[in-house]
Amino acid sequence: QNSFIRSNSYNINTMKKIVILTCLFFYFFKGYALAFSCNLNKYQIGKSLSNFDEERKIFVYREILNGIGSITIPIEYPCKETEANGTIVSVFFINDRVVRVIFDNQIKKNRILFNIANKVYNVGFKKNQKILDNNQPEQYALEKNDIYYLYANIKGINENKGNFFELFEIVDKKYEDAANKEILKIETQ
Numbered sequence: 001q002n003s004f005i006r007s008n009s010y011n012i013n014t015m016k017k018i019v020i021l022t023c024l025f026f027y028f029f030k031g032y033a034l035a036f037s038c039n040l041n042k043y044q045i046g047k048s049l050s051n052f053d054e055e056r057k058i059f060v061y062r063e064i065l066n067g068i069g070s071i072t073i074p075i076e077y078p079c080k081e082t083e084a085n086g087t088i089v090s091v092f093f094i095n096d097r098v099v100r101v102i103f104d105n106q107i108k109k110n111r112i113l114f115n116i117a118n119k120v121y122n123v124g125f126k127k128n129q130k131i132l133d134n135n136q137p138e139q140y141a142l143e144k145n146d147i148y149y150l151y152a153n154i155k156g157i158n159e160n161k162g163n164f165f166e167l168f169e170i171v172d173k174k175y176e177d178a179a180n181k182e183i184l185k186i187e188t189q
Contacts (some may be wrong), residue, residue: 038079040120043089045147045172049096069093075103084112099175105166113168114138114151121170123149146173 042051052061052071061071075087086107092100103113117123125140132138138153150169 038075038082040078040116043078043091043098043101043170045098045101045170047098049093049098052091064092067094069096083108083110084116087113094175099172101170103168106164109164111153111166113166114153117149117151117168121149123151125149125151143173147171148173148176 049069055061055071055073055077058077059071059073061069064070070090070092072088072090075082075084075089078089084103084105087103087105090100090102090104091098092102103116105113114125114127117125123142123144125142128138135155137155138151140151142149148169148171150167150171152165152167154165154167155163
């Protein structure tokens with residue numbers, strides 16, 4: 001009977017471990033899946049301002065220059081709980097169409113915007129491991145179908161060591177100089 005009790009307690013302990021490991025697996029798997037489970041479809045070049053009616057009720061939409069509007073949204077709004085928490089999304093409009101989207105992360109050092117660029121937007125940035133190994137700033141740029149995709153991961157040095165700034169930007173090539181032209185008009189008046 002003693003061996004039965006030892007055997008039974010061994011089985012119970014083993015089962016407890018299996019249950020705990022299974023729960024941990026699903027917890028971590030769920031966290032990874034949440035990173036890209038949000039819908040960023042409307043954060044695309046060419047989308048209409050009317051797609052952002054709900055956001056305009058909650059967040060401030062403003063005209064930053066003549067004919068150029070902007071709205072800034074925390075990523076938690078479209079994505080709820082993800083690895084990208086703390087990221088700010090700024091969307092710029094000309095003629096009521098999205099012409100620029102900027103993702104700005106200064107909270108988490110997990111290169112989440114690099115992952116969003118490649119996994120959500122299918123940009124195809126290739127990481128330069130040598131730059132990463134040397135702790136140097138990362139900067140990548142690609143052009144596809146008249147759209148620029150830019151990524152930067154800038155790390156602080158000297159007195160700014162420990163700080164960082166990660167940026168992923170999508171820009172319609174046709175409108176890249178629109179803001180500069182508007183600023184020149186204002187300066188010459």
